[in-house]
Amino acid sequence: MKYIWYNMEAREILKEHIARTAVLTDEEFDRFFSCFKPLTFKKGQVVIREGDKVDSEYFVISGCLKAFFVNDDVKMYILQFAMPTWWTSDYNALYSGARAGINVDCITDVELLCLSNADREKLCKEIHQVEHFFRWRTNKGYVAAQRRLLSFMNNDAKARYEELLKLYPQLYNLVPKHLIAAYLGVSRETLSRLYNSH
C-alpha cells in the first residue's frame, strides 16, 4: 500500500536539512534529490520487517515511526523514534548486507524520502560534500547513542522517563505509553506507576 507522492515541501525540507552541514550547489542538490523516492505509509504499516533484505534508508518528512526489536519472549524494545528530519533504517543490515534484525513501522501516517544504499554510495563518491554530510550525520548519531547508553547505565526508569520528555515533549501525546515504556526499557506497568503520583 505504498504509493508515490510529491510535494514541493519535501524538497525544501531536505534541502534545508542538508544545508546545516554541507554546502551543495543547486545542480548538486538537484542530482542529490533526484535519487530520493517519495513514499507514504498509513499508521501501522511496516516499512522494514525482520528478515527482509534492506537496501534503503529513509528520511522522515512528516509523521512518526519506530525502529524496534522483538525478542523470543515477544517483548519489544524500541531503538529509535523517528521524527521529521530524522533518518531511519536497520543500519546494521543496510551496511552489512545482512537480513533485517529489527522492524520499522509507522506510529502515525508518514511521508518518507527513500534513498538506496547504492545511490548513497554513488552520491558520496560523486559529490564530496555529500560524503561530508553523511559523515556528520552518523557522527551525531553515534554521540547520541553513547549518551543514551550512559543514561541507561546511570539513571533509573523515572530519570530516563523525565529525560525523554524533556528532550522530546511532542512524544507525550503522540505515541502510546506502552511504546514509551518499550523505549525506556521498563514494563508498561512500571511506567504507569511512575507518573501516577509517587
Add this chain to the structure above:
Amino acid sequence: MKYIWYNMEAREILKEHIARTAVLTDEEFDRFFSCFKPLTFKKGQVVIREGDKVDSEYFVISGCLKAFFVNDDVKMYILQFAMPTWWTSDYNALYSGARAGINVDCITDVELLCLSNADREKLCKEIHQVEHFFRWRTNKGYVAAQRRLLSFMNNDAKARYEELLKLYPQLYNLVPKHLIAAYLGVSRETLSRLYNSH
C-alpha cells in the same frame, strides 16, 4: 609524562587499518600520516580528564584504555575499552567543542597516534578518501553502539558478561574484573557471583 616515540610498525598498522576501508595513494598516505603525533602513556595515566578541552582523537597502536564516566555517587561506567586499531576520545566533546564529560585513561602501558580535530577536518577536505574512511569508521561505531544498547535492554547481567567474553576474550585476563563489571553496568559483587557458579 607523555613523550614522543616513533616506530615503523605504527605507520604500517595505521596504513593497514585505513586500507580496509579507503584507497589512498602513497603520497596521500604520507600526508595523512604526517598529521598524527605519536604518544606513549604508562599504565594508569590519564589521556582525557573530565573538564578538559578536547581537541584530538587517538588511534591505539598497543595497550588498552578505558573511556568512562563517573557519576555524583562516584560510580564508574565504562563506555568503551579501546584496544589496538581502535579509536578513542570523548567524541561528544570533540565534535561539539564542549568540555570533556568523560575520562579516558590507560589500563596498561599504551602507544597512541594522536590526530587533532582540526587536522582531521583538513584531511577530510583535502582527500576525499579520508572523508570516506571516517564516515565508515563512525558508521560501524554507530551500529556497535546500537547493538550494545539492545543488549542492555534485552539481556541480563550474565548474558551480557558471556557476550562480552565471547566478543573480546583477551579482556578476561587483561583488565580487572571490577572494570568488566563497570562496562557491563553491574556491581562487582554481582559479577563475582555470576561466574563463581550459580
Add this chain to the structure above:
DNA sequence: ACTGAAATGTGACGTAGGTCACGTAATCCT
C-alpha cells in the same frame, strides 16, 4: 452508534541485582 480491540490503571507477589560489611588474596612501591 455499536462492538471488539487496544491502551491504561492498579493490586499482590516474585526476583535480579544493589548495598553494606567484612574477610582473604594478589600487586605495587620504596
Add this chain to the structure above:
DNA sequence: AGGATTACGTGACCTACGTCACATTTCAGT
C-alpha cells in the same frame, strides 16, 4: 622484604522493577 594499596569473594539484607491478573477507559472499523 614488608607495608600498603588494590583486587576479589561471600553472606545478609534491601529495593526497583518485572510478572500476572483483572478492571476500566479509549479508540478504530463497520
